[in-house]
Each structure stands twice: as C-alpha cells, then as structure tokens.
Amino acid sequence: MAAILLDIKEDDEVIMPSYTFVSTANAFVLRGAKIVFVDIRPDTMNIDETKIEQAITDKTKVIVSVHYAGVACEMDVIMDIALRHDLFVVEDAAQAIMSTYKGKSLGAIGHLGAYSFHETKNITSAGEGGLLIINDERFVERAEVIREKGTNRSLFFRGMVDKYSWVDIGSSYLMNDVSAAYLWGQLEKIDEIQKNRLKSWNLYHESLKNLEKYGYIELPTIPKECTNNAHMFYIKVKDLETRTNLLNCLKDNGINAVFHYVPLHSSVAGEKFSRLNGKDVYTTKESERLVRFPMYYGLEKNIDKIVQNIKKLF
Numbered sequence: 223m224a225a226i227l228l229d230i231k232e233d234d235e236v237i238m239p240s241y242t243f244v245s246t247a248n249a250f251v252l253r254g255a256k257i258v259f260v261d262i263r264p265d266t267m268n269i270d271e272t273k274i275e276q277a278i279t280d281k282t283k284v285i286v287s288v289h290y291a292g293v294a295c296e297m298d299v300i301m302d303i304a305l306r307h308d309l310f311v312v313e314d315a316a317q318a319i320m321s322t323y324k325g326k327s328l329g330a331i332g333h334l335g336a337y338s339f340h341e342t343k344n345i346t347s348a349g350e351g352g353l354l355i356i357n358d359e360r361f362v363e364r365a366e367v368i369r370e371k372g373t374n375r376s377l378f379f380r381g382m383v384d385k386y387s388w389v390d391i392g393s394s395y396l397m398n399d400v401s402a403a404y405l406w407g408q409l410e411k412i413d414e415i416q417k418n419r420l421k422s423w424n425l426y427h428e429s430l431k432n433l434e435k436y437g438y439i440e441l442p443t444i445p446k447e448c449t450n451n452a453h454m455f456y457i458k459v460k461d462l463e464t465r466t467n468l469l470n471c472l473k474d475n476g477i478n479a480v481f482h483y484v485p486l487h488s489s490v491a492g493e494k495f496s497r498l499n500g501k502d503v504y505t506t507k508e509s510e511r512l513v514r515f516p517m518y519y520g521l522e523k524n525i526d527k528i529v530q531n532i533k534k535l536f
C-alpha cells in the first residue's frame with residue numbers, strides 16, 4: 223500500500239538496507255522499482271545514514287528505514303536528507319511496535335510507516351497481518367480506496383456518496399474479522415506482553431555480560447535516543463564458524479537459536495531487482511556473526527538453561 227500511495231513506477235529507485243526481510247523490497251519491486259541497497263552500521267545493524275546521500279540519483283523516490291530489532295535508525299538525519307532531496311521516507315517498523323526515537327513512536331516519523339503482526343512479532347493477529355500508518359494527510363483518502371479493492375466503499379459507508387464504484391487501483395488489504403479479534407486481545411495485553419519481554423531481554427543481557435567482558439561475544443547496542451521494545455535478543459560472535467558451532471551446540475540441547483538475513487543484494491532475486499551502492503563493508507560480515515536467541519512471552523523461566531548452554535561452549 224505504501225508503494226502504491228507513493229506512485230512508485232517502473233525505474234524509480236528506492237533506497238534501503240540489504241540487511242532486511244524480503245517484504246521490505248517486494249513492496250516496491252512489485253511496482254517496478256529498482257532497489258538500491260546501502261550498507262548498515264555495525265552497532266545497530268540499521269542502514270548507515272552517512273552512506274545514504276551518495277546513493278541518491280535523479281530517479282530516487284523513497285528511503286526506507288528498517289528499525290532492526292525494534293531499535294531506531296538515525297531518523298533526524300534520514301528525515302533531513304529526504305527533505306533536502308524531496309524524497310519520501312517509509313519506516314519499516316515491522317519489528318518496532320512500542321519503540322521510540324527521541325520520544326516519538328517508530329512508524330510515526332516518516333511519511334508512512336508499516337507494522338507487521340506476523341506470528342514472529344511482539345504482538346500478532348494470529349499469524350499474518352499488518353498496519354499502515356499514514357503521517358501525511360495527503361495520503362489518507364486514497365489509502366481508504368486502495369485497501370478496499372480500489373473502490374470508494376468507505377465514503378459510501380459514511381454516507382458521503384450515494385453508491386460506490388471502482389475509482390482507482392487497489393487490492394484486498396483489509397484484515398479479516400477473526401484476525402482482528404485476535405489482535406484486539408493482544409492489544410489489550412500489550413503492556414503486560416512488553417513488560418514480560420523486557421524482563422527476559424534484561425535477564426539475557428545481565429547473564430551474558432561476563433562473556434562480553436572477556437571478549438567472547440558482543441551484546442546489542444541501544445543508542446541513548448532510542449528505546450528497546452525487546453523484539454529480539456541477539457549477540458554477535460567472532461565469525462561464521464563460531465556461530466555454526468554455537469547453533470549446533472544449542473540445537474543438541476533442544477534450544478532453537480537462529481540467524482538471519484541472507485543479505486538481499488546477494489540473493490537470487492536481489493541480483494535481478496537491485497544494485498548495491500558503495501561497498502558491502504558490514505552487511506555480510508556482521509550478518510554472518512549474528513545469533514538470535516529464543517524470545518517470546520513467558521520465556522523467562524527458560525533463560526537460565528539457555529545461558530548455561532551458551533557459557534558451556536565458550
């Protein structure tokens with residue numbers, strides 16, 4: 223919906239990090255855009271805001287800020303670049319619900335923001351679902367049409383037209399009632415869910431401090447102006463080989479730790495639909511050292527076992 227609202231067309235360019243989930247790119251590739259990838263910063267794994275400007279061409283339309291692990295990109299710098307070059311900013315806030323940057327909610331800073339309610343996120347609408355946040359009034363009316371299959375049915379329901387018809391392109395972006403009911407229940411409990419996740423996150427962080435102190439691992443960084451929504455707990459180890467050993471060791475003990483993402487610029491579809499601007503200094507190297515530990519509501523009683531197994535390996 224964001225890509226349709228911004229009128230993305232063939233040959234438009236969209237800037238984003240290569241270290242992200244495929245949905246970030248697909249939204250724009252489906253409108254014919256070319257994706258231009260920019261390297262990430264190693265501390266937050268977010269797009270390196272100092273490398274964005276050199277990726278801008280006269281075809282650039284959008285910058286997408288992916289808030290990895292719910293920790294904000296450097297939004298003041300990104301919004302300033304967008305303003306100076308007349309670009310739109312779409313926040314991929316899929317992982318960032320309840321998180322803030324300088325006191326502002328993530329997803330509410332760019333022109334548009336997108337949340338995901340996929341089963342892997344902090345709250346879910348029973349598997350699949352999402353939310354588009356519109357921070358620029360120019361897009362509100364058309365968004366209602368696009369989500370209702372390109373019809374003005376919303377105006378009709380409000381009694382503003384006497385019949386509804388096909389007025390624009392669109393698709394069926396409305397959430398079904400069962401998913402919406404499930405999400406409602408999750409929203410009612412969101413503070414409790416967040417409190418519990420943060421407790422687990424802090425337990426991991428405390429318990430693993432010694433391993434960091436002795437140089438075995440790196441713990442995640444939360445910059446001063448950002449809050450942590452405990453979407454994910456990850457560490458970084460020395461290299462790919464250490465990561466493989468750690469994952470296998472945990473798996474042998476019944477613990478499902480995982481990694482992601484294969485950088486999109488090096489994927490099969492990435493070769494067709496994107497180019498990498500500048501050098502891949504950190505994207506591949508840092509993604510190969512990253513390990514995600516289990517994180518879900520009610521996890522706290524299992525953390526000791528997980529931590530003991532991590533320590534055993536080192």
Ligand SMILES: *Cc1c(COP(=O)(O)O)cnc(C)c1O
Pocket residue numbers: 242243245246288314316317338339340351352
């Ligand atoms: C989960 C996620 C998405 C969206 O996933 P959907 O399956 O489309 O809901 C997009 N970007 C990032 C960074 C994500 O983690």
